[in-house]
Amino acid sequence: MEFLKISKAQFQLSVGRMIDENFVYGVKAKSPSYEFDRLFTADELCLNYNITLLSPNKYFLPPRTPLMGFKLDGKISVDSMVGAQPGIIIGIHPYDLHALKLLDAVFLGNLKDAYYQARRQVIAIIGIDCLQPWQYSFAASMGTAFPPAGFDLWLTDTGDKYLIEVGSEKGEELCRKYLDASEAGEIEVKQREKLREESLSRYKLSLDISPQLIPEVLNSGWNSSMWEELGEKCFSCGSCTMVCPTCVCFDVRDTTELNRLSGERYRIWDSCMFDAFATIASGENFRPTGTDRLRHRLYRKGKYMLQRWGRLGCVGCGRCIHACLVDIASPVYAYNRLAREARTG
Amino acid sequence: MKPKVAVFDFTCCEGCELQILNCEEELADLLSALDFVEFREAMTEKADYYDIAFIDGACSRKSEMARLKDIRKRARMVIPIGACACMGGVNCLKNYYPMDEVLRSEYGEKAEYYETIPARHVSAVIPVDFFIPGCPIVKKDFIRVVQEILAGRIPYQYNDPVCAECKVAGNVCVFEKGMTCLGPITRGGCEATCITGGAVCWGCRGFIDKPNIIAEKLILEQAGLSVEEISKRFNLFNACKDRI
Numbered sequence: 001m002e003f004l005k006i007s008k009a010q011f012q013l014s015v016g017r018m019i020d021e022n023f024v025y026g027v028k029a030k031s032p033s034y035e036f037d038r039l040f041t042a043d044e045l046c047l048n049y050n051i052t053l054l055s056p057n058k059y060f061l062p063p064r065t066p067l068m069g070f071k072l073d074g075k076i077s078v079d080s081m082v083g084a085q086p087g088i089i090i091g092i093h094p095y096d097l098h099a100l101k102l103l104d105a106v107f108l109g110n111l112k113d114a115y116y117q118a119r120r121q122v123i124a125i126i127g128i129d130c131l132q133p134w135q136y137s138f139a140a141s142m143g144t145a146f147p148p149a150g151f152d153l154w155l156t157d158t159g160d161k162y163l164i165e166v167g168s169e170k171g172e173e174l175c176r177k178y179l180d181a182s183e184a185g186e187i188e189v190k191q192r193e194k195l196r197e198e199s200l201s202r203y204k205l206s207l208d209i210s211p212q213l214i215p216e217v218l219n220s221g222w223n224s225s226m227w228e229e230l231g232e233k234c235f236s237c238g239s240c241t242m243v244c245p246t247c248v249c250f251d252v253r254d255t256t257e258l259n260r261l262s263g264e265r266y267r268i269w270d271s272c273m274f275d276a277f278a279t280i281a282s283g284e285n286f287r288p289t290g291t292d293r294l295r296h297r298l299y300r301k302g303k304y305m306l307q308r309w310g311r312l313g314c315v316g317c318g319r320c321i322h323a324c325l326v327d328i329a330s331p332v333y334a335y336n337r338l339a340r341e342a343r344t345g
Numbered sequence: 346m347k348p349k350v351a352v353f354d355f356t357c358c359e360g361c362e363l364q365i366l367n368c369e370e371e372l373a374d375l376l377s378a379l380d381f382v383e384f385r386e387a388m389t390e391k392a393d394y395y396d397i398a399f400i401d402g403a404c405s406r407k408s409e410m411a412r413l414k415d416i417r418k419r420a421r422m423v424i425p426i427g428a429c430a431c432m433g434g435v436n437c438l439k440n441y442y443p444m445d446e447v448l449r450s451e452y453g454e455k456a457e458y459y460e461t462i463p464a465r466h467v468s469a470v471i472p473v474d475f476f477i478p479g480c481p482i483v484k485k486d487f488i489r490v491v492q493e494i495l496a497g498r499i500p501y502q503y504n505d506p507v508c509a510e511c512k513v514a515g516n517v518c519v520f521e522k523g524m525t526c527l528g529p530i531t532r533g534g535c536e537a538t539c540i541t542g543g544a545v546c547w548g549c550r551g552f553i554d555k556p557n558i559i560a561e562k563l564i565l566e567q568a569g570l571s572v573e574e575i576s577k578r579f580n581l582f583n584a585c586k587d588r589i
Binding site: 031032033053054063233234236239255258260269290323325 | 375377378491493501506509513515516518521528553555563
């Protein structure tokens with residue numbers, strides 16, 4: 001493991017050099033929140049942020065991904081649209097990198113998704129520790145407050161400097177090309193441990209049980225009155241799933257040009273909260289009410305994804321809690337309440 | 346053979362028809378794909394038979410009811426376009442007043458020369474095959490529906506609230522900015538254009554099939570709106586209780 005350090009002023013200059021030669025995406029202010037967006041100048045970058053509206057997963061699984069083009073004039077032909085623009089994302093928080101690992105499990109497991117893979121291979125990740133967590137985050141109790149392996153560079157804000165952990169060869173190359181960093185010693189690394197440790201106490205929300213126990217409380221909680229109580233308020237608007245960094249469901253649609261000679265197949269984010277999601281051709285809907293769908297979502301996050309892909313579907317970012325206008329989307333509330341109900345019977 | 350297409354206007358501002366004419370980039374392709382045979386806002390010719398009849402506007406006179414029925418008889422496919430044709434739209438606001446009062450306030454002394462009935466949407470009078478909502482319709486949505494019909498598919502009807510597209514657009518929620526919105530119960534498909542542009546959703550695309558009206562009232566109330574203000578907000582485009 002290699003550690004470097006760089007002054008904040010030097011880092012900004014480095015980002016400027018990256019922007020000169022690459023597509024660079026970073027966290028920008030979108031008052032009163034933040035968003036990942038293309039950077040055009042280094043001073044747009046806000047690394048001292050609490051949350052972004054959407055997770056950086058939008059660069060790996062875009063809301064609308066063209067899959068193939070087709071031509072229908074005479075001979076039918078198909079053109080694959082696999083491909084990606086190389087780029088660098090700066091400012092990913094630990095919980096979002098944990099979410100990306102889940103996407104890797106989904107899209108790069110037994111069945112490799114060429115579209116996702118292409119993007120994943122050419123987009124570099126520069127993350128940063130979240131030392132001042134957002135009021136809705138409960139990442140500490142989900143075990144996602146610190147980054148897993150899989151980043152190229154990882155920053156820690158140590159005051160006037162960033163400590164940089166190099167996580168990959170691509171990261172090394174970025175350092176060589178753009179960063180005027182010097183080697184960091186044990187003192188800085190110890191300081192990072194201390195800063196990380198301290199950040200844990202700043203989380204306002206926490207899960208009362210170990211995350212490993214979530215499937216268990218869900219097993220006993222299927223008939224809880226909580227589902228109806230929350231479900232009747234649900235708009236089925238899908239906001240909780242659109243902002244979720246681990247939501248991966250999509251629909252596939254075709255469009256044909258007016259001349260009927262060519263067209264495109266694309267995929268588009270879908271949501272299990274939509275009425276139509278589990279409706280099949282006959283008109284039958286497997287999850288006809290908001291209550292059914294809300295329960296499904298929390299089971300999927302807390303149990304099904306773990307069963308199928310070996311990772312919990314919730315990284316504790318808190319985006320869904322904040323996005324829900326009727327305050328019913330919180331996984332931490334639901335799991336804590338089910339745990340309490342399981343204890344008291 | 347190209348499908349014969351007609352566009353008709355009823356009680357409305359004719360803005361949705363203008364949206365069709367505003368499809369400048371696609372106009373050449375539209376004209377190559379469709380045979381426009383009647384379109385008062387754009388041409389003088391008329392025809393007896395239509396493959397697709399697009400209807401702009403609500404029905405607010407007895408004579409309009411008869412005209413709608415006549416068009417239905419001569420059209421293979423009838424598609425209402427815009428809030429007025431799909432839900433009655435703002436026209437239905439008059440339904441809260443006695444019709445003679447409505448006539449007097451509009452035409453004064455000449456009221457006796459006119460007739461009016463409570464406004465209603467097209468599908469309250471004749472069966473329709475699809476609908477393209479919005480005030481006005483979104484050009485992209487119109488083109489999409491034509492593309493789908495030409496390809497022989499049933500067009501996809503959006504039935505998810507505006508909120509979903511609004512999140513994808515990366516917007517800060519208007520409630521967070523101290524404003525209020527009908528996005529959670531309004532039919533999407535507009536890519537949340539109004540909110541992206543800094544405004545709020547007024548429900549111009551009508552409500553989704555199963556809107557959670559109680560929850561919407563609750564959040565508007567929590568945002569400080571009075572019962573009267575909430576009712577006004579709900580009624581602007583959606584005063585007609587039986588919707589499409």
